Each structure stands twice: as C-alpha cells, then as structure tokens.
Amino acid sequence: MQAQNFTVSGTVTDENGKPLLGATIAVKNASTGTTTDSDGKYAIKVASGNYEFVCTFVGMKTATKNVSVTGNTVVNFTLSDSAEALDAVLISAVRVNADSPITHSNLEKEEIAERNLGQDVPILMNFMPSVVTTSDAGAGVGYTGIRVRGSDATRVNVTINGIPYNDAESQGTFWVNMPDLASSTESIQLQRGVGTSTNGSGAFGASLSLLTDAVSEKANGEISNSFGSFNTRKHTVKFSTGKLDGNFELAGRLSKIKSDGYIDRASSDLSAYFLQGSYVDETTLIKALTFGGHEITYQAWNGIDRETLERDRTFNPSGQFTDENGNVRFYDNEVDNYRQDHYQFHWNQKLSENWTTNLGLNYTYGRGYFEQYKEDEPFDEYGFEEIVINGTTINETDLIRRRWLDNDFYVINANANYKKNNLDMDFGAFLGIYDGDHFGEVIWARFASDSEIRDRYYEGNGKKNDLSFFTKATIRVNDKISLFGDLQLRNVTYKTSGITSDLVPFNIDEDYTFFNPKAGINYRINPKNSLYFSYARANREPNRSDFENNNEVKPEQLDDFELGWRWNGENFTVNTNAYYMLYNDQLVLTGALDDTGTPLRTNSGKSYRLGLEIDASFKLSEQFTLRPNVAISTNKNVDFITSRDGSLVDLGNTDISFSPNFVAGNILSYAPSQKFQVSLLSKYVGEQYMGNIDSDVSKLDSYFINDLNLNYEIKMNSIFESIIFTGLINNIFGVEYVSNGYFFTFDDTWSNPGTVTTIEGAGFYPQATRNFLVGMTLKF
Template sequence: MKHFIVLACCLISAISAFSQEEKVQDSIAVSTETLDEILVTAVRVQATSPITHSNVDKATLAKRNLGQDLPILLNYLPSVVTTSDAGAGIGYTGIRVRGVSAQSTNVTINGIPYNDAESLGTFWVNLGDIVSSVESLQLQRGVGTSTNGSGAFGASINVLTDAVSNEASAEISNSFGSFNTRKHNAKFSTGLLNNHIEIAGRLSVIKSDGYVDRASTDLKSYFLQAAYVDDNTLIKAVVFGGHENTYQSWNGIDKETLKDDRTYNSAGIYTDDDGNTQFYDNEVDDYQQDHYQLHWNERYNNNWSTNLGLNYTKGSGYFEQYKEDESFADYGLNNVTIGSTTLETTDIIRRRWLDNDFYVINANVNFKNDHVNAFFGGSYSTYDGDHFGEIIWSKYASNSEIRDHYYDGNGKKKDLSVFAKATYRLNTQWSLFGDLQLRFVDYKTSGIDSDLTPLNIDEQYSFFNPKAGITYELNTNNNMYFSYARANREPNRDDFQNNPDIKPEQLNDFELGWRHEKQRFKFNANVYYMQYNEQLVLSGSIDDVGNPIRTNSGESYRLGLEIESAIGISKAFSIQPNVTFSTNKNKSVYGSFDGVLQDYGSTNISFSPDIVMGNAIVYQPNTALQISLLSKFVGEQFMGNTDSETSKLDSYFVNDLNITYEFKMESIFKSIILSGVVNNILNEKYVSNGYYYTYDDTWSNANSVTTIEGAGYYPQATTNFLVGATLKF
C-alpha cells in the first residue's frame, strides 16, 4: 500500500497547486552565457530542447553535502535508484536510471569522459568529496544528446566543476555522524587578481566505519584550478583527484543472514591455526586517481565560440585479499613437498593491480544567431591499462619470488567520435533539433587474465548515432517535444571475459514530453519507449570481485511515463513530487533449469522496478532556514531475467529529513552554515541491490540435474544522521 499512499500525495499536491495557482504575467529573463558554461554546452541541452533532463545546481547539492557520494545526493531525481555497498552512502556507491546500470550511463566532467574505458563503469569513490567542487550538473534520461566518450545508453551525467569566482573567499567545513563518519574540507579562491587571474582549490578527507561490519572508508581528495579570463577568453588548468582505501564489502549476505545479522561482512574471513575464525585486517581496495585538464574557451563575437579540452588521467591501485587453501597450480606455482607429504594448496595474500593512462582531446565550434544554435566537434581518447597480480605472502612459498606477477595482461582502447548538431528555430513556436554522431572504437587486449586464461580481444566498431527532435511552444507557459535517438555501445572487458562472442548493444529511444511552467507551478511529463537489440542486461550474477555479469538479451524494451512537478503552496511551503511508471521487458528468454531448456517467454528486465517515486516537502520561511522532508519509494524488482521469486527484491519506502540554517555575520566570518540530515527516519530495513545465481547440482542424484538457486543482498543503513558546520570567510 505504500506506493499508493505516495501516489495519492503526489496527486493531491498537484490538485492543490492548480487550485491555488495565481495568474501572473511571466517575465523573460535574458542572461549572457558565461565562459565557464561553454565548457559543457556541447554535451548539455537547453531548457526547451527535445531531450528529457534535470538540472542540479551547487546550492541544491550543498544542502545535503555532508560526506555522502554524488549518486546518493541524486537519489531523489526522477527514475533514479541508488545503492551503497557499505550501506551508508559513502565508498562504493551506484546509480541506475530507468533501470539502466551504471556501465550504460555516460559521465563527463567538464566535457571530458569519466567512465573507465575498459569497464565502462564510473567509480565515484576515486573522487571523494567531488560534490564540493561541482558548480552544476545535468542528468539526461534516455539517449540524450551526443556526448564524449562511451555512448549514453540510458542516461548521461554532465558535471561542470567550480566556476571562476570574482570575489576572494575561503571556507572550512566539518561534519560528523553515525558509524563514526566524519568529513573535513577547506576551500579557497583568490578571486580575480588584476581582473584576470584566479587560483582556487580544495582539500578534503572523508572517513567512515560504514554500516556494514568493517566496511570502512578512507578518502583523501583535492581540487586545484588556475584560470585566466577576460571578456572573450577563458583558459583553465584544472587538477583534481583522490586516494581511496575501502575495506571490501562486495560479497553481500544470504537471506537468513539478512534476517539475523544484516551488517555481517564475510570479506577477509579465514581460520587461524587454532581453528578460530578471523578476519584479515587489510582486505581493502586501494586506488589513486589523478586528473589533469586544460581548457581554452574563446568567444570571437556574438555568433562564434570555440572550446578545446585536453586531459590526462593516471590511475593506479590494487585490491588485496587473504585466500585460504588456494591451489598452487592456479598461480602457476609448483606443488611443495615436505618429507613424504606433497602439498597442493596454501594460504596466500594476493593483490590484483590496475595501472592505467588515459588521454583525451576534445574540440568543438559553436555558431549561433537568432535562428540557429549549431555545434561541430569531436573527441579522441586513448587508453592503456596494465592488469597484473602479485602474491605478497604465502604460507608455503613454493617457487615464487618477491614481486613476481602470477598473471599479466594489457588493454588498449582508442575512441574517436565526431558530431554535428543544431537547433533551428523555424518561428516563434516551432524549433527543430538534429544531431549526427560517428564513433569509432578500437579495443585490443593481450596476455592472460586473473584465471590464467589467455585474453586476446581485437575488435573494431563503427557506430552511427543519429538523433532528431521537434519542440512546439504553445505559449510562454507550455511547450511540447518529440525526439528520436539511436545509440550503440560496445561490450566491456568483463563482458568479453564471460562470453567471447558477446555482441554490441543498440537502442532506439523515442521521447514525447510536455513542459508547463508558471510562477509557482512547474510540471513536466514525458512518455518514453526504449527499444533494444542485444541489450547488455545484468544477469544478476557477480564475479569473484563483485563485478556484475552482463549478457545479451536479444530484443527488449522499456516503456514508461515520467511525471515531475514543483508546486508553490505558499511563499514558504512547496512540494516537489515525481513518479515513474514503467514496464521493462525481455521479449523472449531461454535458459536451462533442472537440466532442461526452458522457454520463459516475456520476462522483466533485471533491476528495473515498475514504479519509482520521489517527493520533497520543503519549508523555507526565509533565506536563512530550510527544512526538507525527502521521500523515495522503489517498487519490487527482479535481480535476474527469469522472474524467479528467489531473485525478487522487495519494494521499499525511505524518508530523509534535511535542515540547514545560515547565520549572517558582520565580523570574522561572512556566515556560518549549520546543516544536518537524518537518513531513513522511519528505520526501514531495506535492500536496494543484490545478486542472483543458479548452479546445477549433480551430486545428490546421479540420474538427474537439479538447479540450485540463491541470492545475495546488500542491506542499506537503518536510521542514521550527519551534522555539519561550514565557516565562510
């Protein structure tokens, strides 16, 4: 019944807004696009574009920026579902949009691709406290507009980091909360020196013990930019990155443990010589990632502008594991003979390393006048990543030597894309949008993988991604749009490891929307139909290091209705509900069960709930105080693609309370901002993510095959809090 209650609240809110809405004459504000915004205009869309999107600004993020990762702060946007391995929203966190996994969500930072070139995933844990350096972001749902890097296959997130500040400033922020969580950062800006030069930076530390046992997080990060600006030129050098050390919590727990001990973590478990259960204290993921960007924006006149972006990203790190009774042969080692006894196994501590370099160059030209806004550009990137493993300790060393690699592999990827897109205003009511992109991918691997199996990939892909749309402005308060977009996307490294014959996926996305806006009421509604061919859906299973395993699903589709609004009940009180109703189907699924090939027919796509709702009830009597009650409902979903009851995740309804208050000061500080959030105030014991697996049991009955099903769960934190203070100078 919970989702019906949330829906009723949304509908009542909308009806109330219509009854209380005042008729006012809207004014049209004309603003000059800043040079900072030119960094991302090529990958973002305007408010009236025929692309479904949401914008989030710095002020909105700051209200809840107390240490949790960026995906968690986007949780209340339409069609968004988030999760956290450690349960508290810090460390390894994930985001799904319209049921689409993170591997299919394109992320750019200042127009530079952030998705890992090989895994296609985004690891926000490597950029601790990046939220504190975000000026704005845009979340596009569906294929969206052409972007740099791997194609958006269900959503894209375009991040713009801190803009150039005219005034000098400094601030210190500290926050503390449940699970021994604490965040400390310091920021500064020199303001414009001699009206042209600004230097700004940030240092941050975030630590947490995590909700799950031992799922600790230690994040250190930095952000530094130097900028030169005049009326028509912006040159920005931006350096940012971080070091993360997180205790592993990707194993999940089974259903019985979820009932009895939902914070249990099996990572690092072993048995000592006395037969006692122990947990290895350094079962961690340890990774350093640094980004070096140089941007040159030039505005030649009111019509022409250009942007050139250069990037180098260096990543290096490992995860460490204690493994019991490992076969010497699995590590290319000889058995050990002691006297008359031959040992075939040993306890070891291993590290699996990733050491990579990523180079990007982006360039685009923008022409605009009263009728046309056109972009031409392209992006080229090259990636070189080494994968190797080390045994750093062994109970029996065999013929291993210090710093020996028990496997070595390499991946190289080149990605070239060119695009041309334009919005053409036919008249005061009609405008057309067109977008053509060509993308060429060359991916090669060599060596052996962690299973000591040769991995030799040599694939080249050529993708053509056309997009078109039309917007009709009925009046100053209403516009309607329709768009079509095609996307193609290559498999990732793990896909090839699990299936050498894996195929690229293709999506045809149709969007039909209506936007209504008046002074105290905004309403957006859109219908989407996403038609897939060989969609790489999550199978439900994970590999031995927690990575999701994907598989081609033949023909599939997602059909949905998204509604969002912002309703001003009074000057101090507003409601911001959103809801997504969808059906997400594989058209035909076959699989083996109990040794027999089964035709499952049409099934639900994994991790794709039919209902996702959000709401924000905001009370702001003045500019200093804001109190928000944030609610999220996620309907039940399957973790596999056969509609097995074993794979079902229950629905959940979670509420957070957020309070901020700003004291304006006349001496020492400009202001002091106190903020706090109580997450999950109703103490819901919920699970937002998990995995599903099957295996054939042939031991119980030699004459038949019995398929065993199982599931793992990642429990999320019960009621917890964070409080913080920011001192602004």
C-alpha cells in the first residue's frame, strides 16, 4: 500500500522576525527539500514517520528540528546570527549560495566521514560531477590528482579558509603535503568553470573551497583507526575542549598514514597535525590555527610503457640501476621528502546589523627535496671537472642527487560583507608574496671530481607577487529575479634568477594585469524551479615550467558561459547546466613530462569545451536513495598545427588532451535504519587522448569501476558516545584500468639519414584492482 503523504509547512525568520527568502529546508539523509518564498514560507510533503529537518541560510547558524509526522504539521524556524555563522564570512569571498547563478556542488562533513579511511581529498571527491581522479601509487594514498571538465590540478583553484593553497610557481596542488586534511574539513564546495572571485591564480577549470572544522559547542574526542590492502593504515586522534566559559575553544588532530602502494615500492609515510584556538562571542570570531604535514613518498611518477602494462602492471622503474656486477637493482631511497607548515589567523567581526568584516593572515613554509640515483651522468651536467685516474680520463659517474625546493608564502586577505534587504555585497583585497629557492646537491658520487660536500650544482630563485581587488554583489530584484555581478582586478609580477637544473640561465621578469568580470541572473519560476545564466572571463599567467620550456609563452584567456536549470522537488532534486568555455591561447597539456614528472604545456591558440552536466538525487523509498550524475562534452583545439616528419601539419580540430567526452557517476544508498547504511558507488570515464594530435598511441581506454561503502554506528551510554564501523571495497569487480599517463613524440634522424621520422610513445599509471579498507571510530 502506498504510504500517505502529509504536508510539513512553516515560516523561516531571523531573530527580529524578518522573513528570509531563499532559506533551504531539507530532510536529513533524504533527497527531499525546498526553499522559502519572499514571505519566508515553505511547504514540503513527506510520508508519516520521524524526521530531522535541517534549515540553512548563508551567514546564519544552521537549525535542526526532530519532528514526528502523523498528519499535516507546522514547523517554524528562527535563525540566529550567532558567532558560528561568522565561519561563513571567512569563505564568503570564494563561495556562492545555493541559488547563485554559478555551477557548483557541495560535499559536507558527514559524507566525507563515510569514506575517510586514509585516501586523499581528490579520491573522496571522485563521485562529484565532471571529476576524474588518479593516484600515482594506484590506491589513493600518496600523490593524487584531480581533473574537472578535463582541466588538470594546475587549473583548479584551491583555497583553505579563503587562503590559496596552489603552489604559486607551479600552480599545482600537492595534497600529499597535508595528509588526512579531510579529517579536519567542515565542508567542500566545488565550482565548475570560472566560478566566483578567488584568491590566488585564476580558475580555468574549477574552484575548490575547503573550510576547516567549525567551533564546537561541546567537548568531544575521536580516535580513528583503519587498515586495508597494500599494508595501508591510518591512525587519527582528534579533540575539542568545546566552548570554555562560553567563548574559548581549543581543538586539534594528529594523523599518521602509511601504505606500501599498489605499484611496486610506491610507499607513503605521512604525518600530519592540526591545531586551532578560537574565541567567539555574539559579534566576534577569532581563529588562530596551524596545520601541516611531512611526507616521504617513494617516487612512482615515471609510469610504464604499454608492453610492461600488459606484462607486469605493478612494475615501477623508479630507482632502477645496474650495479658493478651487472645486476639490476633498485635504489631504496628514491623518495620525495617534503614538509609544509601553514599558520593562519582569521578575525571575523560583525560591526552592525548590516556589516561584517574578515581579516585573514597566512604564512606557509615549505621545504624538501626528491632524491634520485643516476647512472653514467656526464660531469658537465654537474659542473664537475674531468679527472684522470691511472691514465684514464673520467668524465662521467654514478651519483645520488637531491633537488630542493625551499619556499615562503605570505598572505594578507581582507574583505567585508554588507547585507540589507535584498542586497548582499562583498568587497575584498588580497596580497600574496612568494619567495622560492630551487637548488640541487650531489650527496654521493662514485667519482666526485673536485666537488665539496653540500656543493650546489645549480641554484635559482623565483619571486611572485599577486595583488587583487574584487567586489561582488547579489541583488534580489523581486521574488523571482536575482542578479549577480563580480569584478576582479589582478596584478601579477614574476621574477626569476639563477640557473635551472639543466644548468641553463633562467631569468624571467614579467608583469601582468588582468581584469576578470563576471555576471549572472537567477530566475525563480516557483519554489521548486529556477533557471540561471552566467558569463565569466578569466585571465591567467603561465607557470614556471611553461617559462622553462618556452620563454615566449603567452598568458591564456577564457570566456565561460553557463546556462542551468534547478528543480527542487519533494522526493528528488535535479541540477542541469550547459556550458561553453571558449579559450584563447589555452595552455593545454602536451601529454609529455619533464624529468621531475611535471606535465608540459603549450599554447594551443583557439580551443573550446562544450558540455552538458546533470546531477540529481532521488528518494526511491524510505530506505533507498539514488544520486546519479553525468557529463557529456566535446573538447576541441581549433585548427591545431603540429610538427610531423620534419614539417608542420594542420590537423584541423583535435581533441584536447585528457578530456573524455563522457563522465558519469552514481551513488545508490540503502539505509534500513539510522544506524546502518550501505552504498554502491559507480564511476564511468570515457576514452580520452593524452596528447592533442588524436594519436591512437596516446589513447586511454574507457573504464567503469564500482566501490562498496558500509557504515554502522553503535550508540553507547558509557565512556564512548558511539562506535562507528566503516568498510570500503574499492573496484569490487577487479577492473584493470588506467586513469592517467603521458604521451611524447621525438624526431628520429638516425634510422634513415637525411630524413626525419616522428616517433610516438606513451606511459601509463595503472590503478589498483580490487582492494579494501576497514576502520573503526570511537567518539566520546
């Protein structure tokens, strides 16, 4: 028999009794939800039963109510501007609201915790729309990467509490430097496309905003341990004092993660910490926090060729050498060893009913090296002089080298928020100062020539200053129409000195000024239906590797058009958007790598991405929930010219590298009770090219993988509040797949003298077959 539905309705107001337009009311652990009208009223239909209703409004404290529904029921909410809500101001410059005309998805703390067993942040985001993830070690621990709409990590702008995390020079994001950050993350927002104003380098594929743990009202603690395949284990201890005297809180975390990796010797030894002190009252939130990590990761960035992939897919060529007796061996310390510490200070102040301000300060200190055993290295590549031993001239040697990066990053970030009636405005300024030293040392050599201990065979410096100003506003014209505008002016200076690791002088002195406007409109057809359209322009400077490979490299420009439709029904929600991203001088991945595993890029002239994204949530019954997403796209370089067999060839329109035309995901959850949940997580990624010339040699095959996630909670009345058991079986069908790789070409002039033949090759990063992780969390 069909269960009878009843209406739960009510009004959402602030503490002064003013109705709130656009507040969200949702049923926890269900897809049911709606938003309020101009009178603050809402209505939602549910079957009889016990529910937890959650009411949220940006800039205000979330309210929850447990309701037993046996008939039509009235549930009113009054939201407060308590100090906890000031956390929203901390990230208001880089985040958007639910009804903003910006394409976005959110990942909340509860969902992160369901799969947080040691794998890194990108892997936890794998099932979000248009996302493709990869792992060097093959199992999600160590070096991991993320692509959004085909754009790699250098084009995904990442902020933590509004502070840029991308490396200033490489523009990459190295999650391995902050192990287990997910355990201290309150929420994640992924904006696809250009998104809203961000601090740091401009977004060309997506913006990713992380908010660390909010202030806890009550004292609590947590001990988590997990174990799994490839000798993977994670140990985490967390605590919070809760509010002491109603105003002060101290919270912290220590983490240790180790894994042998799926790939041979691709081990990870990761340590991390997080410490936060907070002061809160009705109008003030002050946070001082420090977090960071130390990673020692055996290198696995060389990949393997196709023949090795078919014969021995876990083989790792890193560290391989031949000893004096002709035996093949592997150097045991071919590792990446890096420490990174972050120090942040945030002062959020509510000045009046309308004005709130935020001041953020940051210092990041990073230092470390990667170590390599190299055979038969020429003396002149290290500045060594030839030597003569027993009448024999020696000009090459086996050696062990370390390439160092030692950097400092300072940030001043200030913004203000003004809210009155139907106007919501943000103003902000950002200054980032980066100073990075690059140098190399030979720590052992079979023949050391005239070198001294700690001699630097190369040394260089990079300095980058990033200054930006922005203002953005949302104006509610009436009950149906809201307008969004965002203007950013950004100036970047980048200077280098010294020499590169190839002993080539490297002197760059560039100054860029970019104007990045954005605008959008949201049309609310009714409480369930809304349409939006937005336009955004982004300009972006080249990174260090781009300059090293081509001093004439150009900045790139993107015009992003987004058209979307949102449906928020009683038992299902649907978000649909079409996008057109038009690039000029886009820096696309060539598919090749340099000798540190860094992908190489080149300006491609005109190019575009045209796509359709759909994500939805369906409540199939009281126990079953379905959350599918799909992205269909075409990604093209226009009139792409390449060198082939010694001459230039116009290939016409070609596929942009690492840009599959079809990506889909799904989460099917079964929750027979509030204590137990099991989910099947599925991901399909279509075939893609690793280069831009549509070569079959560069093709990655499509793959379809499925994970199984289980969570069971036991409520306790003794020392522990609860015990949570978590299980995760990754790739349950044991699919042998590859999610990443590289492609290269070179001109062969030796085989047939007088002719030039272009040779193509590829490398692959295989991912783990079936593997598992299990964990237990004690909460008290």
